[in-house]
Every structure is written in C-alpha cells, then in structure tokens.
Amino acid sequence: MAMAAGCSDSRAISSSISDRFNASGRKSIDLADAVPGPWSRVCVLGPYSTNTVARQALGFDWDAESRTNIERDDGIALLLFVEGDDVVAYTEHPRSDGDFTNLSGQCFARNAAWFVQINRPETGWPGLFPAMTSTTRNLSARSARP
Helix, strand or coil: CCCCCCCCCHHHHHHHHHHHHHHCCCCEEEHHHHCCCCCCEEEEECCCCCHHHHHHHHCCCCCHHHHCCCCCCCCEEEEEEEECCEEEEEEEEEHHHCCCHHHCCCEEEHHHCEEEEECCCCCCCCEEEECCCHHHHHHHHHHHCC
C-alpha cells in the first residue's frame, strides 16, 4: 500500500489492523506488520481528542479536528503513523476491532508497536496495551486467569 505524506487509505489500514488482530484470536496486534510503509512511530489519540492533544502527542501541529472525527466520536481511536515531522498515514480505528484508547496521547516506536489485549487491566478498561513491558506481561498473565 503506497502512502503519501499526510494522506492514507484509512479504511484499508484499519481493515488490515482488524484482520491481523482477529487472526491472533483477538489477543495481539503488531502494527509494524499490519501497516506497511515509511513510518517510524505511531501515536494514539482517544475519543474527544483535539488539535491541542494531537500537538502534545506529535510534537508538531496536525489538524485532527478537521481531518477526522476523533473530536466527536467515542467509538474510534485515531492512529497516526509518523515519519519525522509528518503524519504519513492515519486511520480512525473502531474500538470494537481492537481498543487503543487507554494509550491516548502516547507514541510508540515502530519496533515497539506490538500490543496485547488485556481484559482485566489494573487501570483503565479492557483493551490493547504495549506488549514489551514487564507490567504488560504481568497483566497479560493476570488477564488470562479465569
């Protein structure tokens, strides 16, 4: 999938993420595999995020309010794929197909953009959390208990 600076086929990206998440049994998603193209980090914006939240997460201005529905839609998370100081792709990803909203305002390097589903997190609500932390491994084990 080709991606131009600041543009993306949002539906295709979200579909790829959903397909890979579902193929894992809804247990994990590696965004580096699901989203090809030239990006070095992914930033997450949760429902009701504004341009101010986008600027704080990205470190540069990007008009999330006019380009997306994130400011008014609580059924999605906005995933921004970034290279340098440019959003090279983005998607409004339905929370029902892998919920990233606990991670709102955070960015993750491409090589750390692997997330696991935690059904009973210590804080927040069930959803996706970074897979590369000891806390996540502990939460994942706890979540797996009946």
